[in-house]
Amino acid sequence: MNLTFYKYQGTGNDFVIIDNRQAVLSKNNTKLFARLCDRKFGIGADGLMLLELPQNEEDDFTMVYFNSDGNESSMCGNGGRCLVAFAAFLGVIRDKATFTAIDGKHKAEIKDGLVYLQMQNVSEIEKYDSHLFLDTGSPHHVTMVDDLIHYDVTNIGRKIRNGAPYFETGSNVNFVEKKGEGLFAVRTYERGVEDETLSCGTGVTAVALSMYTTKMTNKEEVSIKTPGGELRVTFKETKNGYEDIFLIGPAEQVFKGEIIC
Known part of the structure; x- marks a missing residue:
């Protein structure tokens, strides 16, 4: 079978995307998904997404x-932004979208070339001496470091991801350095990819909320520099945590192709 695919990237976080509205692929074909994401034997990507028919009106x-290991995962923020851009490319939407992902319903809008993706509300952030932990659709460990550009993200991130209390389930691990008021740099080790990625949308969201929670910023709009580019996160603090959380940034189609499956 010749499979048509599209390649998208959002601040360097790259994805294989397939229009699966006609159910051309089974969601159980995890070996195929892993091969398609393989950078040596397939297309190469941090993850793969299927755009499928809506589940409700x-x-x-x-x-x-x-x-990229082929297993269905928790929410991917940059992936969600890229899928919204893909839906607009297909004509499924114009500039606004409502869709359901594994963590529930999301709304999004395309404005001035950027995708604004509404993330799930966050009601709980766990604070420890060395780090914070929260779930922004995916679990995230957030810790401050010095000299981020030279930090051993891969090895230290892997150790934290696989260690107590996360073990097999694992957590994404974010290393953060403050660069200015409301401006932070972050590098992320992603579970499932099992390596550092150039950007992580749910990680950037987790960092923004963590920095506000620890009073590293008093702004409800935070800019985050990742190795792949800059993203913004806006939110509102409420008595129940954080609401109206938006992940904002570019999403670009890189190419379209066919691969033999």
């Missing part, structure tokens, strides 16, 4: 996301 489409 409110939605425009359904997002199904797989990590």
Whole structure:
């Protein structure tokens, strides 16, 4: 079978995307998804997404996301932004979208070339002496470091990801350095990819909320520099935590192709 695919990237976080509204692929074909994401034997990507038919009348489409290891994963923020851009390319939406992902319903809008993706509300952030932990659709460990550019993200991130209390389930690990008021740099080790990625949307969201929680900033709009580019996160603090959380940044189609499956 010749499979048509699209390649998208959002601040260097890259994805294989397939229009699966006609159910051309089974969601159980995890070996195929891992091969398609393989940078030596396949297309190469941090993850793979299927755009599927909506599950209800409110939605425009359904997002199904797989990590590069082929396993279905928790929410991917940059992936969600890229899928919204892909839906607009297909004509499924114009500039606004409502869709369901593994963590629930999301709304999004395309404005001035950027995708604004509404993330799930966050009601709990766990604070420890050395780090914070929270779930922004995916679990995230957030810790401050010095000299981030030279930090051993891969080895230290892998150790934290696999260690107590995360073990097999694992957590994404974010290393953060403050660069200015409301401006931070972050590098992220992603579970499922099992390596550092150039950007992580749910990680950037977790960092923004963590920096506000620890009073490293008093701004409800935070800019985050990743190795792949800059993203913004806006939010509102409420008595129940954080709401109206938006992940904002570019999403670009890189190429379209066919691969033999």
